[in-house]
Amino acid sequence: MPTILLVEDNEMNRDMLSRRLARKGYDVTIAVDGGEGVRLAQDERPDLVLMDMSLPVLDGWEATRRIKADAATASIPVIALTAHAMNGDEAKCREAGCDDFDTKPVDLKRLLGKIKTWLPDPADT
Numbered sequence: 001m002p003t004i005l006l007v008e009d010n011e012m013n014r015d016m017l018s019r020r021l022a023r024k025g026y027d028v029t030i031a032v033d034g035g036e037g038v039r040l041a042q043d044e045r046p047d048l049v050l051m052d053m054s055l056p057v058l059d060g061w062e063a064t065r066r067i068k069a070d071a072a073t074a075s076i077p078v079i080a081l082t083a084h085a086m087n088g089d090e091a092k093c094r095e096a097g098c099d100d101f102d103t104k105p106v107d108l109k110r111l112l113g114k115i116k117t118w119l120p121d122p123a124d125t
Contacts (some may be wrong), residue, residue, distance in 0.1 A: 001015075002119045003027045004045035007037035008081070009055050009061065013106070017050070020108055025122025026115075034058030038066045041073045048118050053082040053093060062110040068097030077118040081106065 004026045008014045018028045022057035029044055031037035035057040042050060049067065053060035060080065067073045079100040090101045100114050 001025060001122055002048070003029060003044070003046040004115070004119075005029045005031060005037065005040055005044065005049045007031040007034065007049060007055065008052045009033060010052070013052075013104070014051045017106060024112065026119075034060055034063030037063045040082065041067045041076060042070060045073065046076060048115060049076055049078045050081050051078050051098065053080055053084060061092070064093075064097045079111075079114055079118070081111075 004021055006014060006018055006028055008017065008030070009032050014030055014077050018030060022027050029040055029046060034055040037051065038058065051060045051064055055063065056096070064078050067076060067078060077099040078097060079102060080098040081104060082089065082093065083103055083104040093101050099118065102111050102114055
């Protein structure tokens with residue numbers, strides 16, 4: 001079962017997204033701030049990280065930079081989840097090391113399509 005690390009500080013977003021991903025067959029680990037996200041990425045080695053960019057302690061940009069700077073976690077795909085949808089925001093996320101980008105509010109069908117680009121579909125395993 002593919003493991004997704006969801007780094008999200010908003011409890012309602014965390015709950016909704018983790019439940020929906022679990023129903024789709026993903027094992028979901030949760031971090032509530034960027035520092036915890038980096039630690040869990042290093043300790044748990046998830047198959048993919050969904051990274052909110054506006055986080056307490058350590059924002060998503062810096063958390064992603066740290067994940068990508070560590071040889072042990074650099075190959076883990078990171079999808080930015082952000083309400084920042086202005087021109088240049090996707091480029092800023094990619095410069096920080098994000099492999100993909102999606103906007104909030106989350107459109108689950110669109111996000112699942114992006115996740116499937118990076119991970120095998122749990123229904124196929």
